[in-house]
Amino acid sequence: MKQVSIPSGASLTALYREWVGDYPKFFKMDTLSKLGFLLTEMLVHDEPDRFTFREDRAVLVFSREGCIANDRHYAESMQDFPSPALFVYTLPNIVSGEISIRNKWGGESSAFVLESYDEARIWALVRQAFQDKCTQSALVAWMDCKSDTEWVTNAWLVDKTDML
């Protein structure tokens, strides 16, 4: 299975310009969504039929901090005018939606907030996702984003055969 990560504090804008460059919605995303978006690009950029709608790929993202970095920004904006643009990212599952929308993946899409990095639990949940008749592969990511410059990430592109 393919695995990628983004070092904590790396310039996400520079990575966007290197790997994508033509998806301006990226700039609107919170840091958690940017991380998920970029990790996915790094994993699937060379896949054939890249943007053909498919339902056989699941997205499962895991974290401990959820979207706390953006939540703080939103709370700060409430001192003046609560920002709708920030508000829409105050859910930790938005990242899985951004990934699915970008890639036209209509399969399982889930975001889990765990008390800590729990490898056994993560892979048990991934195995569960493969129990349906549809899912053949999954984008799996651990993205723990404490702030706009501090995070731990690991993402994998998992095939059903990897789980047998």
Place this chain on the structure above:
Amino acid sequence: MENLINELKLKVIDALNLDGMTPEDIEDNAPLFGDEGLGLDSIDVLELIVLLEKNYGIRLASPAQGKEVFQSVAVMADYVAKNRAK
């Protein structure tokens, strides 16, 4: 007008938290909404309405009016130039 266009680009980037975007990334006449342009959506209209009111004293009658005013930065600048109260 060129100065106002550039000023608006900076304010749009700031208001919408387009972190990492520069004025050069926004073409004067590119649509602000939809996949063809900047990728803004209906949520962002609210931010832009507040931007006009706070910075230029312009109060739009409704978000629907925003669709016309926020077609592009160039259209926005033209509207601001004609209607600004400050």
